[in-house]
Amino acid sequence: MTRSVVVSGVGPVSGLGLGIDPTWAGVCEGRSAIAQIRAFDPSGFGCQVGGEVEEFKIGKFVPKSHRKATKVMARDIELAVIAADFAARDAGLLTKGTDPDGGGNGDFKTTYDPARVGCHIGAGLIAADLDELTGALIEARKDDGSFDIHKWGSEGMQHLTPLWLLKYLPNMLACHVTIIHDNQGPSNTITCGEASAILSIGESLRVIQRDKADLCFCGGAESKMNPMVYYRQQLTGRLNESSNEDPANAVRPYDQGAAGMVAGDGGGIVMLEAEETYKARGGDSAYARVVGFGASQSVHREAKNAEPDPQGRAVVSSVNAAMREAEIGADEIDMVIGFGCGVASWDRAEANGLKAVFGDRISDVPVVSLRGLIGNCGAGGGGVDLAIAARALREQKVPAIVNRDAPIGGLAGNSPAQDTKLYHVLVFNMGFGGQHTAMILQAMDH
Amino acid sequence: MSSTRIVITGMGMVTPLGHDVETVWAGLLSCASGVGKIGHFDASTFPTTFAAQVKDYDYTDYVQHPELHEGVGLNTSFALGAAAQAWKMAGLDAHDGLDPQRLGIYLGSGEGSLDFENYVASNLAGWDADKRGIDGAKWAGMASQKMTAIREIEQEPNMPLTHLAMEFDAQGPAYNCLTACAASTQAIGEATEILRRGDADVMITGGAHTMIHPLGVTGFNRLTALSNRNDDPQGASRPFSVDRDGFVMGEGAGMLIIETLDHAQARGATVLAEIAGYGSTADAYRITDIHPEGRGAAKSMHLALEDAGLGLDDIDYISAHGTGTKENDSIETKAVKVVFGDRAKSIPMSSIKSMLGHLIAAAGSVEAIACVLAIRDQKLPPTHNLNNPDPECDLDYVPNAPRDAEVEVCLSNSFGFGGQNDTLIIKRFEG
Numbered sequence: 001m002t003r004s005v006v007v008s009g010v011g012p013v014s015g016l017g018l019g020i021d022p023t024w025a026g027v028c029e030g031r032s033a034i035a036q037i038r039a040f041d042p043s044g045f046g047c048q049v050g051g052e053v054e055e056f057k058i059g060k061f062v063p064k065s066h067r068k069a070t071k072v073m074a075r076d077i078e079l080a081v082i083a084a085d086f087a088a089r090d091a092g093l094l095t096k097g098t099d100p101d102g103g104g105n106g107d108f109k110t111t112y113d114p115a116r117v118g119c120h121i122g123a124g125l126i127a128a129d130l131d132e133l134t135g136a137l138i139e140a141r142k143d144d145g146s147f148d149i150h151k152w153g154s155e156g157m158q159h160l161t162p163l164w165l166l167k168y169l170p171n172m173l174a175c176h177v178t179i180i181h182d183n184q185g186p187s188n189t190i191t192c193g194e195a196s197a198i199l200s201i202g203e204s205l206r207v208i209q210r211d212k213a214d215l216c217f218c219g220g221a222e223s224k225m226n227p228m229v230y231y232r233q234q235l236t237g238r239l240n241e242s243s244n245e246d247p248a249n250a251v252r253p254y255d256q257g258a259a260g261m262v263a264g265d266g267g268g269i270v271m272l273e274a275e276e277t278y279k280a281r282g283g284d285s286a287y288a289r290v291v292g293f294g295a296s297q298s299v300h301r302e303a304k305n306a307e308p309d310p311q312g313r314a315v316v317s318s319v320n321a322a323m324r325e326a327e328i329g330a331d332e333i334d335m336v337i338g339f340g341c342g343v344a345s346w347d348r349a350e351a352n353g354l355k356a357v358f359g360d361r362i363s364d365v366p367v368v369s370l371r372g373l374i375g376n377c378g379a380g381g382g383g384v385d386l387a388i389a390a391r392a393l394r395e396q397k398v399p400a401i402v403n404r405d406a407p408i409g410g411l412a413g414n415s416p417a418q419d420t421k422l423y424h425v426l427v428f429n430m431g432f433g434g435q436h437t438a439m440i441l442q443a444m445d446h
Numbered sequence: 447m448s449s450t451r452i453v454i455t456g457m458g459m460v461t462p463l464g465h466d467v468e469t470v471w472a473g474l475l476s477c478a479s480g481v482g483k484i485g486h487f488d489a490s491t492f493p494t495t496f497a498a499q500v501k502d503y504d505y506t507d508y509v510q511h512p513e514l515h516e517g518v519g520l521n522t523s524f525a526l527g528a529a530a531q532a533w534k535m536a537g538l539d540a541h542d543g544l545d546p547q548r549l550g551i552y553l554g555s556g557e558g559s560l561d562f563e564n565y566v567a568s569n570l571a572g573w574d575a576d577k578r579g580i581d582g583a584k585w586a587g588m589a590s591q592k593m594t595a596i597r598e599i600e601q602e603p604n605m606p607l608t609h610l611a612m613e614f615d616a617q618g619p620a621y622n623c624l625t626a627c628a629a630s631t632q633a634i635g636e637a638t639e640i641l642r643r644g645d646a647d648v649m650i651t652g653g654a655h656t657m658i659h660p661l662g663v664t665g666f667n668r669l670t671a672l673s674n675r676n677d678d679p680q681g682a683s684r685p686f687s688v689d690r691d692g693f694v695m696g697e698g699a700g701m702l703i704i705e706t707l708d709h710a711q712a713r714g715a716t717v718l719a720e721i722a723g724y725g726s727t728a729d730a731y732r733i734t735d736i737h738p739e740g741r742g743a744a745k746s747m748h749l750a751l752e753d754a755g756l757g758l759d760d761i762d763y764i765s766a767h768g769t770g771t772k773e774n775d776s777i778e779t780k781a782v783k784v785v786f787g788d789r790a791k792s793i794p795m796s797s798i799k800s801m802l803g804h805l806i807a808a809a810g811s812v813e814a815i816a817c818v819l820a821i822r823d824q825k826l827p828p829t830h831n832l833n834n835p836d837p838e839c840d841l842d843y844v845p846n847a848p849r850d851a852e853v854e855v856c857l858s859n860s861f862g863f864g865g866q867n868d869t870l871i872i873k874r875f876e877g
């Protein structure tokens with residue numbers, strides 16, 4: 001008998017706000033957080049808008065004992081740490097990180113044995129802070145201003161802080177979170193682009209199912225608010241460079257007018273717990289059960305995998321795998337939180353795949369995408385998606401669908417948020433590179 | 447203990463000691479060294495001027511579809527060659543009964559190397575001396591002249607995975623994990639779990655990585671993690687030696703084909719060894735240090751033994767993480783003693799990083815392959831350069847010469863910077 005697993009806490013972080021309440025309010029209003037980029041001067045870039053997380057003080061989200069370590073956090077790491085803090089508190093968990101004394105008090109007792117707590121957090125290719133790095137590079141210039149690698153090796157590199165590299169290792173998202181909350185169980189860092197967060201949550205699900213942990217912190221976080229990261233997106237040709245004056249309408253998921261994506265920063269950590277241990281600790285308000293998970297890979301040799309297979313076969317296979325595990329058919333899925341990045345070829349493949357799964361019913365199933373509101377948060381996006389799916393099941397409410405005046409693939413168009421009976425919600429993500437992942441949540445009263 | 451048995455049927459390697467399994471193994475058994483002066487860039491003034499590089503390698507010698515991979519990074523090129531070898535060894539090149547949706551991939555590969563010259567040129571052009579920061583518009587002006595889409599896209603850490611998926615038409619579960627130096631050991635462990643659960647019949651697993659580029663060497667030099675023994679590169683990687691002064695960077699890939707025993711037998715594949723156990727933990731201690739008692743490392747070994755249903759007496763050889771840093775080698779030694787108690791001193795344990803350098807994310811996969819070969823040939827690869835034993839490191843490290851031994855079960859450790867620990871147990875296959 002497989003152990004039942006519940007979502008007991010969620011911690012989304014995006015341009016819509018920090019934590020689930022402002023995020024949920026934002027997606028119900030269909031409020032866009034896409035705006036002119038503030039993190040750097042975007043005037044030399046084709047696309048100059050993005051979904052940026054509001055200003056925050058990272059020190060507020062870590063125990064005193066970890067304040068010093070915030071100096072070696074890239075923004076991606078900060079976002080993961082903040083999301084984990086929100087999620088752990090949302091689940092009502094006492095950890096070394098949520099205890100005001102950082103576990104320093106003698107009477108302190110955590111909700112779980114740290115050895116039974118795992119951590120799986122997806123991460124992107126973290127970019128170096130260019131101000132910091134270039135501040136060192138300029139110390140290694142020749143007289144003509146060009147870079148001198150000899151000077152770099154002998155003295156320039158000394159201008160970088162000794163721990164510089166540790167800010168940018170992708171596994172540091174999970175490492176900081178495991179240290180802050182004292183998670184000593186299985187831990188992994190999955191780096192599959194936009195599929196990373198749901199793949200990570202799926203891995204936590206498996207770890208709990210096979211009884212290697214009772215609780216896992218899982219999800220993902222990524223910041224694309226860096227000139228190098230933004231330019232890399234521009235080079236892929238996937239950014240919408242034609243909507244700088246109208247950022248709220250820049251991303252049009254599953255719409256015939258889809259003209260590209262915009263990048264964002266954000267992420268989400270969720271708490272998965274074995275239902276038995278959740279109940280044993282007195283838990284009675286979990287968001288949802290995680291009842292199915294599937295992963296697959298798209299192979300489209302004609303486009304060298306720069307685009308997905310247009311038929312969406314990998315969409316179908318990952319969703320089918322999740323439905324098999326959940327022991328439900330497509331007719332029992334009441335809502336989809338999809339990827340919907342707003343890049344026409346990706347949206348079309350996804351819509352074709354969903355059409356193959358749902359048949360004509362696709363026009364009756366709300367397919368929500370958050371990318372028009374928060375941008376593409378890379379490895380973090382799925383964490384926000386899963387948090388919204390969980391909250392939707394608790395509220396029995398479908399978030400707003402916006403920027404879809406002319407839907408593709410028979411999907412339903414714009415609609416305000418509405419109360420609806422929801423039993424099962426499918427969360428689907430795909431990473432640039434072709435990794436696909438699907439997860440099914442079930443209402444607790446089902 | 448899982449009731450579904452998982453076996454290894456193919457292996458491939460691209461390393462500083464050669465580009466095929468037998469050449470690398472012969473090198474390891476003769477204390478060869480892959481270390482030399484850094485050739486990827488001019489490191490002559492860096493604190494460390496040497497590394498273990500892959501030499502004279504061209505992935506197009508190995509793959510069936512080179513047109514799918516033009517412009518790949520070194521990491522992906524290593525992955526392709528190693529995976530193609532493993533694919534062939536497993537007989538999958540001549541087998542057409544595989545369902546693509548039942549063929550998965552789980553890699554522990556590192557990111558591609560930065561387009562360093564153009565990146566630095568853009569940064570310098572964008573520097574605003576007055577505000578001591580980057581002027582985004584000036585930066586973008588230079589970047590748009592210098593940078594190319596292919597070089598940028600191929601840096602994404604899921605690119606080795608994506609290219610292997612295209613090459614072998616793998617449409618099943620697909621993952622890349624990047625838990626620093628533990629990544630490919632973890633990948634093999636998680637790939638094993640996917641097969642045990644029945645979510646695929648065959649998995650391609652392993653890792654590929656290079657960090658031998660200017661900012662990679664800079665980063666590790668600033669951490670003072672690298673050996674600075676510039677006058678003796680081949681003697682520089684000296685795990686467990688009292689005068690060890692850091693690790694030596696390596697690069698390359700190790701890839702395995704693993705499958706359920708039922709699937710391997712049904713298609714008549716030759717089984718090379720069995721993956722019996724896997725353990726994964728986090729130190730949850732400090733960003734910069736390993737837990738001083740090796741708490742996470744010891745727990746990882748315990749979990750792997752438990753998963754394999756094996757006892758302490760069953761382990762014949764330990765493939766050490768053995769990086770050659772002061773901290774790792776003494777704490778790993780301590781952790782092995784915590785787990786094995788009195789038996790620790792009688793279990794041979796060596797580090798092939800002494801010859802190959804540290805392949806970072808790819809290290810564990812190459813070490814897992816060495817375990818399979820140790821079982822096959824009843825020979826243990828040595829720890830090279832162990833001339834001055836450290837009193838704190840008092841186990842049997844198979845110093846300086848290979849050894850004939852009865853080897854039925856091997857335990858392989860990998861520990862990542864930041865505290866993620868993974869252990870695999872590989873044993874002789876008995877039907």
